[in-house]
Amino acid sequence: MPKRVDHEERRTAIARALIRVAGRRGLHRVGMRDVAAEAGISLRLVQYYFETKEKLLLHGLRQxxxxxxxxxxxxxxxxxxxxxxxxxxxxxxxxxxxxxxxxxxxxxxxxxxxxxxxxxxxxxxxxxxxxxxxxxxxxxxxxxxxxxxxxxxxxxxxxxxxxxxxxxxxxxxxxxxxxxxxxxxxxxxxxxxxxxxxxxxxxxx
Amino acid sequence: MPKRVDHEERRTAIARALIRVAGRRGLHRVGMRDVAAEAGISLRLVQYYFETKEKLLLHGLRQxxxxxxxxxxxxxxxxxxxxxxxxxxxxxxxxxxxxxxxxxxxxxxxxxxxxxxxxxxxxxxxxxxxxxxxxxxxxxxxxxxxxxxxxxxxxxxxxxxxxxxxxxxxxxxxxxxxxxxxxxxxxxxxxxxxxxxxxxxxxxx
DNA sequence: ACGTTCATGGTACGTTCGTACCACAAAAAT
DNA sequence: ATTTTTGTGGTACGAACGTACCATGAACGT
CATH class of the missing domain: 1.10.357.10 (Tetracycline Repressor, domain 2)
Incomplete structure (x- = not known):
């Protein structure tokens, strides 16, 4: 496998990207593609670390x-x-x-x-x-x-x-x-x- | 034309329908089709009295x-x-x-x-x-x-x-x-x- | 009586969104 | 060395949404 990655670290980075983009454009109208772009990764990876958008949103709140x-x-x-x-x-x-x-x-x-x-x-x-x-x-x-x-x-x-x-x-x-x-x-x-x-x-x- | 209609009355009725359905399901995830159904009219009529969704939302706030x-x-x-x-x-x-x-x-x-x-x-x-x-x-x-x-x-x-x-x-x-x-x-x-x-x-x- | 305007219905189009699917290479496990 | 797991990319699909378009009958103006 490609170099092993700390999942928890990755998840907080993505959650913080969600927080940043939501702070600018509003929590509504924030899609997974926006989060991916803000985090500098592909849409697929956002799906990979948070299977669904609902889980992403929940983690964003905790973060x-x-x-x-x-x-x-x-x-x-x-x-x-x-x-x-x-x-x-x-x-x-x-x-x-x-x-x-x-x-x-x-x-x-x-x-x-x-x-x-x-x-x-x-x-x-x-x-x-x-x-x-x-x-x-x-x-x-x-x-x-x-x-x-x-x-x-x-x-x-x-x-x-x-x-x-x-x-x-x-x-x-x-x-x-x-x-x-x-x-x-x-x-x-x-x-x-x-x-x-x-x-x-x-x-x- | 079919019987003349008071536009202002119609608009407040539609705006109140928007308020009702938004109160139940949240202002996000409220579409024009939902407002139309709540008001008991067709989607076309919501478009007719408020050309765009933005105007509908603004009027909803005023209402x-x-x-x-x-x-x-x-x-x-x-x-x-x-x-x-x-x-x-x-x-x-x-x-x-x-x-x-x-x-x-x-x-x-x-x-x-x-x-x-x-x-x-x-x-x-x-x-x-x-x-x-x-x-x-x-x-x-x-x-x-x-x-x-x-x-x-x-x-x-x-x-x-x-x-x-x-x-x-x-x-x-x-x-x-x-x-x-x-x-x-x-x-x-x-x-x-x-x-x-x-x-x-x-x-x- | 007739053409015009108004209210209304239905529907199709383009876009966006979340999710699912397929592929593949690199590292670990055996 | 081979097999399995893990991280990553790309893309396609189905649904929903806002908007635009076309049609039509009923009342008003003249």
């Missing part, structure tokens, strides 16, 4: 979530290990906003997948809500920690606040994508709400 | 926004004319949540259009951000009114709060659509934030 997770933790680490829960939450939320090209692609495609999952049965399976649930759990945990340290506004329910903050970030991201709002304004809205949730850590304190 | 506007004002009127800004804002936000089949379809399709507009040039035109801007202006106006009456928490910026609330409602809606959250929980999150924004009008007052 998208995995890459985002890496960026989020990297950003959180860059924000400082002991920077406190407020900074950690802010870093996580701001990372989810479509500011640069990479996060824009992530937000666009994740929304596209969400829309697909609402009607296609095969995509509505487990792996989809896993990522948002993980994010919500992470933020909830950080807020609980903040509550224990007395940083949170009284009467705050960590889980509810986490759900609200993540939903707000997602909505603001869609607004940016649609050209309705600037990333700067969206970040301002987000920080404003964090200021109210974390009294004393705001712009004046 | 969607118009129908939602009607529902929103109806709900606000049902909430009571003089019920105060808090109730008005709450009614508007809750209407945007996908609770029943109609609002679910609205949220799903509006998100689908937003995704399309992010990549397709023809759809990124004016009419898309009009509806969200109108909603934001309405909420902003209500919050300004509340601020004047001293109902709002101190230091609140009406426009920023409006943007945040609408973004949160949109994000919660997506969570409901994806099956991540129940409509009941989403409404709870929303009301919780309104309680903080409107001190004294909450559950204990």
């Amino acid at each position: 998208l979530a995995a890459d985002f997770g890496e960026r989020a933790t990297a950003r959180r680490r860059a924000a400082g290990e002991g920077a406190g829960p407020r900074a950690a939450v802010e870093a996580l939320l701001l990372e989810s906003l479509p500011t640069d090209e990479e996060s824009r692609t992530f937000h666009l495609l994740f929304t596209s997948y969400a829309v697909l999952a609402a009607t296609d049965e095969a995509l509505a399976a487990q792996p989809f809500t896993d990522a948002p649930d993980a994010a919500e759990n992470a933020v909830t945990h950080l807020l609980e920690q903040a509550l224990g340290e007395g940083l949170l506004t009284p009467g705050a329910d960590p889980r509810r606040e986490a759900a609200g903050l993540l939903a707000m970030a997602a909505g603001l991201g869609s607004g940016i994508l649609a050209g309705q709002r600037s990333p700067h304004d969206a970040a301002g809205v987000l920080r404003h709400h964090l200021d109210r949730l974390f009294p004393g850590t705001g712009p004046e304190g | 969607l926004a118009a129908d939602f506007g009607e529902r929103a004002t109806a709900r606000r009127r049902a909430a009571g004319e003089g019920a105060g800004p808090r109730a008005a804002v709450e009614a508007l936000l809750l209407e945007s949540l996908p609770t029943d089949e109609e609002s679910r379809t609205f949220h799903l399709l509006f998100t689908s259009y937003a995704v399309l507009a992010a990549t397709d040039e023809a759809l990124a035109a004016q009419p898309f951000t009009d509806a969200p801007d109108a909603a934001e202006n309405a909420v902003t106006h209500l919050l300004e009114q509340a601020l004047g009456e001293g109902l709002l928490t101190p230091g609140a910026d009406p426009r920023r709060e409006a943007a945040g609330l609408l973004a949160m409602a949109a994000g919660l809606g997506s969570g409901i659509l994806a099956g991540q959250r129940s409509p009941h929980d989403a409404a709870g999150v929303l009301r919780h934030h309104l309680d903080r924004l409107f001190p004294g009008t909450g559950p204990e007052g």
Whole structure:
């Protein structure tokens, strides 16, 4: 056989090609031929590593979530290990906003997948809500920690606040994508709400 | 000629058929033949009233926004004319949540259009951000009114709060659509934030 | 009464897409 | 050395889709 190839490596490369071309042209109107051309291989090879388009799309979603997770933790680490829960939450939320090209692609495609999952049965399976649930759990945990340290506004329910903050970030991201709002304004809205949730850590304190 | 027909009436009927079938099967994978079958007419007639599919999709978006506007004002009127800004804002936000089949379809399709507009040039035109801007202006106006009456928490910026609330409602809606959250929980999150924004009008007052 | 316009039906064409099929060379296994 | 597996290329097929074309009867204008 021709030189043995690492299948997993190949699959992530193809999945990333799918993500790139879908980020430009939209997840609809992306065919296997487009993915093949973007990856610099033949259509046959895309078929070889992912037998069907549905499996390719599913793997693309997993790749998208995995890459985002890496960026989020990297950003959180860059924000400082002991920077406190407020900074950690802010870093996580701001990372989810479509500011640069990479996060824009992530937000666009994740929304596209969400829309697909609402009607296609095969995509509505487990792996989809896993990522948002993980994010919500992470933020909830950080807020609980903040509550224990007395940083949170009284009467705050960590889980509810986490759900609200993540939903707000997602909505603001869609607004940016649609050209309705600037990333700067969206970040301002987000920080404003964090200021109210974390009294004393705001712009004046 | 066969009995003269009101073109505008026909076009809204076809556009509503598009909305129905797209709500079931997803906006992608909706063809003109599906719309024709749903409307009970021939494919030729869909071509006749909308020359091209792109025009049909554009009109579908306008119809969607118009129908939602009607529902929103109806709900606000049902909430009571003089019920105060808090109730008005709450009614508007809750209407945007996908609770029943109609609002679910609205949220799903509006998100689908937003995704399309992010990549397709023809759809990124004016009419898309009009509806969200109108909603934001309405909420902003209500919050300004509340601020004047001293109902709002101190230091609140009406426009920023409006943007945040609408973004949160949109994000919660997506969570409901994806099956991540129940409509009941989403409404709870929303009301919780309104309680903080409107001190004294909450559950204990 | 007659020609014109309008609404509608049916259908065919070109394209694109996902998938299946056939072929072949290189490396591993025996 | 031979046989089997593995990676890769090319291509063809069937379906679906948007659009264009042709036809036709029924109402309106004159």
